[in-house]
Amino acid sequence: MSLRVLDPGIQCTVQAAARDGLRHAGVPACGPADPVSMALANRLVGKPVAAPCLEITFGPACFRFESRTQIALTGARATARVGGVERPFHTTISLKAGDMLELGPASAGARIYLAVSGDLPADPFLGSASTYLPAGFGGHEGRALRKGDHLRIASMDGLPQLETPHALRLPVSASYALRAVEGPDWPPGTHRLTNAVYRVTPRLSRMGAEIDGDFPSFPDAGPKPSAAVFPGTLQVTPQGRGFLLLPDGQTTGGYRHLLQVIRADRHLMGQLRPGDSLRFLMCTQDQAEAALRAKQVLLETWMPDFRL
Amino acid sequence: MRQGAYHIIPCGDDALRILCGDGDIRYQIARQLGSCDAWPEIIPGKSDLTVAFDPHMETMDAAIDRVREALLAGVGVSTHIPRRIELEARFGGGEGPDLAAMAERLGESETRVIEAIEASQLHVDMLGFTPGFAYLAGLGPALISERLRHPRARVAAGSIGLITGQIGLYALDGPGGWPIIGRVTTSLFNRLDADPFLLRPGDEVVILRSAAA
Numbered sequence: 001m002s003l004r005v006l007d008p009g010i011q012c013t014v015q016a017a018a019r020d021g022l023r024h025a026g027v028p029a030c031g032p033a034d035p036v037s038m039a040l041a042n043r044l045v046g047k048p049v050a051a052p053c054l055e056i057t058f059g060p061a062c063f064r065f066e067s068r069t070q071i072a073l074t075g076a077r078a079t080a081r082v083g084g085v086e087r088p089f090h091t092t093i094s095l096k097a098g099d100m101l102e103l104g105p106a107s108a109g110a111r112i113y114l115a116v117s118g119d120l121p122a123d124p125f126l127g128s129a130s131t132y133l134p135a136g137f138g139g140h141e142g143r144a145l146r147k148g149d150h151l152r153i154a155s156m157d158g159l160p161q162l163e164t165p166h167a168l169r170l171p172v173s174a175s176y177a178l179r180a181v182e183g184p185d186w187p188p189g190t191h192r193l194t195n196a197v198y199r200v201t202p203r204l205s206r207m208g209a210e211i212d213g214d215f216p217s218f219p220d221a222g223p224k225p226s227a228a229v230f231p232g233t234l235q236v237t238p239q240g241r242g243f244l245l246l247p248d249g250q251t252t253g254g255y256r257h258l259l260q261v262i263r264a265d266r267h268l269m270g271q272l273r274p275g276d277s278l279r280f281l282m283c284t285q286d287q288a289e290a291a292l293r294a295k296q297v298l299l300e301t302w303m304p305d306f307r308l
Numbered sequence: 309m310r311q312g313a314y315h316i317i318p319c320g321d322d323a324l325r326i327l328c329g330d331g332d333i334r335y336q337i338a339r340q341l342g343s344c345d346a347w348p349e350i351i352p353g354k355s356d357l358t359v360a361f362d363p364h365m366e367t368m369d370a371a372i373d374r375v376r377e378a379l380l381a382g383v384g385v386s387t388h389i390p391r392r393i394e395l396e397a398r399f400g401g402g403e404g405p406d407l408a409a410m411a412e413r414l415g416e417s418e419t420r421v422i423e424a425i426e427a428s429q430l431h432v433d434m435l436g437f438t439p440g441f442a443y444l445a446g447l448g449p450a451l452i453s454e455r456l457r458h459p460r461a462r463v464a465a466g467s468i469g470l471i472t473g474q475i476g477l478y479a480l481d482g483p484g485g486w487p488i489i490g491r492v493t494t495s496l497f498n499r500l501d502a503d504p505f506l507l508r509p510g511d512e513v514v515i516l517r518s519a520a521a
Contacts, residue, residue, distance in 0.1 A: 023349045023360075024338070025505045026479075027439045126504065135439050135480045181321050225330070225354030226436065226443075230320060252353060252436030260320030263363055285368045288321035292363055307364060 001067040001118055001155035005145045006100070009061035013131040013206075014122045014139035017050035022126055023251045029231055030130040030138065031247050033111050033206055033270030036170060036299065037075040039306045041115035044072030044092045044162045049306045052122040052129050054114040054145070058273070059103040063114070067097045068157050070117040074164070076109030076271060077172045090164035094157065109172035109271035110204075118154035132248060133206070168302055176272065177279045178265045181288055183233065183257035185224070190216045193259070193280055198242065202274040208249045209272050211242035218256050229253040232261035232269065234280070244269060263308055264291040314379065316372050323349070323360040324372055326379075330355040330433075332390075335510030340382040341375070352434045352509045390431070391511045395477075396518040397468060399425075399490035404468065406487035410453055421489070422517060424451060430475060430513040440479025440497055440505040444513055447473050459485035466491045468515065475515070479505050493518050 005012070015038065018031035032038035032055055039049035059078050065071070073080050073089045080087045081102045087093050095101070103112060122129035122139050131139025140149065198213030215236045229235065233245045235255035243255070246269055259280060261269060272278070283291070292308060299306050315327040328334055334352045341350050341359060349360035361371040399422045400407040411418045430444040452472050461483055463469075469476035469486025476486045479496040492515065496506045507513065 020348060022439075022503070024351045024435060024509065025439065025503065026436045026441050125499065132439075135482050181318065184317055184319050184325055225356075226434065227325070227353030227356055228319065228323070228349075228351035228358035230323065230360075232320065250437055251351065252434065257319075262321045285318060285321060289363065289367055292321070296364065 001069060001153050003116065003151045003153055004064045004066060005147060005149040005151070006062040006064055007060065007147060008145040008149075009056055009059045009103070011057040012061060012145040013055050013133065014052050014120060014129065014145075015055045015131060016052040016122060016129040017127075018247065019126050019128040019130060019132070019138075023228065023230075026251050027126055028132065028249055028251055029247045030128060030132045032113065032130075033246055034075055034113070034267050035270075036267040036306075036308075037111070037270070038113045038115075039299075039303050040090070040164050040168065041072045041074040041113040043303050044074075044090070044164065045070055045115045045117040046159050047115060047117070049303050051115070052120040052139075054120070056103065056112040056114060057110060059105045059112060061103045061112075063101045065095045065097070065099050065101070067155055068095065069153070069155065070094050070157050070159050071101070072115045073103075073112060075112040075172070076106035078106045078112055079104040090169055092159060092162045094161075106273070108174055108273075110273040111270050116153055117159055118156040120153055121151060134248065165302055168299065170268070172271055174273075174275065175277045176268055177281050178261045178268060179283050179288065179291055180234070180259040180261045180265075180280045181283060181285060183259045184227070185218070185256040186258060187216050187218055193282060196279070198278040198280070200272045200274055200276045200278060204272070204274055206246055206248040208243050208245045209269070211244050211278060213242065215240055215242055215258065224254055224256070226252045226254045227257070229257060230260070232263075232266045233257055234259045234261070244272075246270065262288040262291060264288070264295045267308070316375060318368055319358050321368065322363040323358055324368065324375065326357045326359065326375065327355075328357055332510060335390075337379065337382075338509065341378055344378055344381070354434060391508070393507065393511050393513050395492045395494045395513060395515045397490045397492040397515050398518050399468075403464070404488055404490035406456075407489040410451075410470070410487055410489060414450075414452065421451065424448065425470075425475070425489075426514070426516055428515075430515065432507045432509050432511045432513060433474075434509050435505065435507065438478075438480065438482045440507070442477040442479065442496075442505075442507045444475040444477065445473070447475055449473055453487050455485045456487055459483055460488075463488060464491060466493070466496060468492060477507065479507075
């Protein structure tokens with residue numbers, strides 16, 4: 001059984017669990033940019049939520065399956081066709097040997113997740129099979145998939161036909177509101193961020209997204225000592241540009257850490273694309289805790305092994 | 309200052325920051341927290357220590373209390389002696405393409421620059437930027453050097469970068485913006501180890517010319 005990459009699109013990588021516990025050594029989280037969508041895809045093919053999946057950026061992309069298998073698609077909004085017939089996201093899809101899956105370009109959102117019922121091969125490295133492109137490790141030979149790549153996957157079908165419950169299909173749009181708490185460098189007395197609208201620029205990768213807009217100014221503009229940063233950290237440069245860090249982002253930084261997107265909402269960052277508008281809804285620690293609990297409870301009803 | 313008295317601030321909704329200054333205390337606290345409790349991440353910065361906690365298990369306030377208790381329990385002079393690591397290196401040539409220009413700019417011979425590095429008592433200030441990249445402090449201010457105007461897309465593992473006051477060691481191949489003056493022959497990375505990077509924050513480091521060079 002195997003999967004052949006006919007067109008990987010702009011970027012297609014194998015992602016699995018986050019690479020935790022090594023940030024003191026400069027190793028970033030890695031893993032899916034949108035872990036909720038990846039978990040939902042795995043759920044539909046009976047896999048653990050962090051089993052290796054393909055993360056497809058934007059599309060279009062095309063794959064051929066060389067024996068019977070079952071797959072599932074989640075994430076960005078795009079059309080999927082098998083043998084020319086449109087197939088829905090968020091359901092278990094059964095394929096015959098030789099079926100070709102064609103994904104159109106994403107019309108909203110940035111990343112599509114493709115889960116397959118048989119195990120996807122991936123190199124475990126530093127506790128995770130996720131690809132980390134800058135250092136070339138994990139996933140498939142530490143690199144993005146290329147046209148002609150051939151992934152051997154265990155044959156596996158006969159799974160029940162599942163559908164993601166509608167309450168768990170998170171909306172993908174061109175406009176996001178991310179809840180955030182004040183970061184360590186938040187200028188005291190600042191309030192205006194709450195109503196400001198920001199925009200995602202074309203400088204976007206798995207490491208981070210550049211954000212355009214009106215950020216508060218800092219009384220002392222010079223560099224500050226490098227300190228830990230995380231996925232969800234919004235850094236502001238002395239020139240007033242914002243950088244929102246994603247899973248492959250660096251582990252320490254010397255720019256102003258203005259705010260931190262709360263844990264409950266970080267999965268949404270994985271669907272940001274150039275031109276999307278963005279608002280930051282500032283909240284308290286108590287509100288962040290409540291938001292995490294509420295979303296966790298909702299996701300757990302369908303995916304007991306998932307942790308935001 | 310007593311350890312329990314450090315200012316602790318939130319860093320997002322699932323991490324906190326101990327403002328403990330730029331001394332060895334960062335590594336002492338990191339070891340102390342690492343040994344007594346399970347924290348998902350303990351990350352030394354240049355002048356602080358950031359600790360991640362699991363917000364599914366405890367609140368920010370509870371995590372801060374737990375850190376304070378650990379600090380109070382561990383007050384006192386650390387008995388830990390920093391590890392001392394000697395690294396062998398080859399300088400200049402293809403492995404240190406920026407050494408010649410740096411020496412010329414400083415008005416020194418390459419040998420004098422190398423000797424100044426060998427004589428430096430360095431220590432690992434922190435790791436970061438890319439996996440295993442080690443910032444070594446303790447280089448005298450005389451070796452003036454700035455980041456490259458055009459960063460290299462690929463710098464070989466083991467490369468020794470130098471900017472004024474600091475050495476940067478690249479544990480893995482990767483992009484890099486520091487002038488490269490040599491390469492250590494000791495492997496900084498072993499992919500089979502649980503913590504695969506040789507250097508850890510707080511280690512004392514001496515870099516010496518390889519006998520084979």
